[in-house]
Amino acid sequence: MNPLALTIFLLSLAIGTTITLSSYHWLLAWVGLEINTLAIIPLMTKIPHPRAIEAATKYFLTQAAASALVLFSNLINAWQTGEWNIDSISDLPMNALSIALMMKLGLAPLHFWMPEVLQGISLSTGLILSTWQKIAPMTLLLQTSHLINLDLTIILGLTSILVGGWGGIGQTQLRKIMAFSSIGHLGWMIIVLKFNPSLTLFNFILYIVMTASMFLSLMTLSTTKMSEISTSWSKTPSLTASTLLILLSLAGLPPLTGFAPKLIITLELVKQNANLLAALIMLASLLALFFYLRLTYIVSLTLPPNTPDSFSFWRTSNKSLPITAIMNTLALIFFPLTTTLLIFL
Numbered sequence: 001m002n003p004l005a006l007t008i009f010l011l012s013l014a015i016g017t018t019i020t021l022s023s024y025h026w027l028l029a030w031v032g033l034e035i036n037t038l039a040i041i042p043l044m045t046k047i048p049h050p051r052a053i054e055a056a057t058k059y060f061l062t063q064a065a066a067s068a069l070v071l072f073s074n075l076i077n078a079w080q081t082g083e084w085n086i087d088s089i090s091d092l093p094m095n096a097l098s099i100a101l102m103m104k105l106g107l108a109p110l111h112f113w114m115p116e117v118l119q120g121i122s123l124s125t126g127l128i129l130s131t132w133q134k135i136a137p138m139t140l141l142l143q144t145s146h147l148i149n150l151d152l153t154i155i156l157g158l159t160s161i162l163v164g165g166w167g168g169i170g171q172t173q174l175r176k177i178m179a180f181s182s183i184g185h186l187g188w189m190i191i192v193l194k195f196n197p198s199l200t201l202f203n204f205i206l207y208i209v210m211t212a213s214m215f216l217s218l219m220t221l222s223t224t225k226m227s228e229i230s231t232s233w234s235k236t237p238s239l240t241a242s243t244l245l246i247l248l249s250l251a252g253l254p255p256l257t258g259f260a261p262k263l264i265i266t267l268e269l270v271k272q273n274a275n276l277l278a279a280l281i282m283l284a285s286l287l288a289l290f291f292y293l294r295l296t297y298i299v300s301l302t303l304p305p306n307t308p309d310s311f312s313f314w315r316t317s318n319k320s321l322p323i324t325a326i327m328n329t330l331a332l333i334f335f336p337l338t339t340t341l342l343i344f345l
Helices: 003-022 026-044 050-081 091-105 113-120 123-130 132-143 150-169 174-191 197-221 237-251 259-271 275-300 322-333 335-344
Strands: none
Touching: 003 026, 003 132, 026 050, 026 123, 026 132, 050 091, 050 113, 091 132, 091 150, 113 123, 113 174, 123 132, 123 174, 123 197, 132 174, 132 197, 150 174, 150 275, 174 197, 174 259, 174 275, 197 237, 197 259, 197 322, 197 335, 237 275, 237 322, 259 275, 259 335, 322 335
């Protein structure tokens, strides 16, 4: 892609998210969401392949439907209340608005577009779709968390955790596995949204760091399938070791970063007398743990046939990748900083 065009699209992504983050008016927030959607579609189709075109079409249709629902629910709310402020919204439009924003995030049962879209695009665009594109809708949900319907968040959150675990079990494509991983993590965030929005924000920050580091590691290793990642140990042992730890962190195993949000969310639910819900989401997260452990087993405990004795292949790139190293380090050292982050949030 032309560097000038790429710069324009990336700037448009940044501007769209910034408009949504800084707006107090629903129309401006909607404009920011639209700019975000339109800016990423050329990035999806930068490789002219039928699967990329199909993914971009699915993404556009889903996001357009969600944006239309956002606009219509805000129009009905303005008709009823006479206000466009983000804080003032009545019950019926709020339910429709919450469903539209959750469709934009990819929560189950509105998740069907996400694995297919992520599978059809490149890893670099998948990184943007899994992290940056979720900032604007999640911020709007956080701003309206005191108005959101508790039953809706619990049902969609529990469904997302179940679908995120169940859907990833039979997958061999790493991008689809990351899509179902994203759905499961978003389920944890949404469940605690009504009880404690700061915990949702904390979980979202850690999710972005861990997902970005995982995608950057896959981009560095040039792997999109399980069979390819199984040969990565002989290419770059240090990066493969850090990828293994990030996978375990995404699974939520102690003493890694991903354990902190799950522990604190479970404690918050117990404190709110939602003991049954806490038990259900912990049991449902075991499904996701299965495919994460299977991935770590493939990465670390299996060796491909005819593994060379040399430490690296002749085709392995020797250039340094500081962004991957920084993100991997951040993803692994955030656990001791949990209390500091929670104090700031």
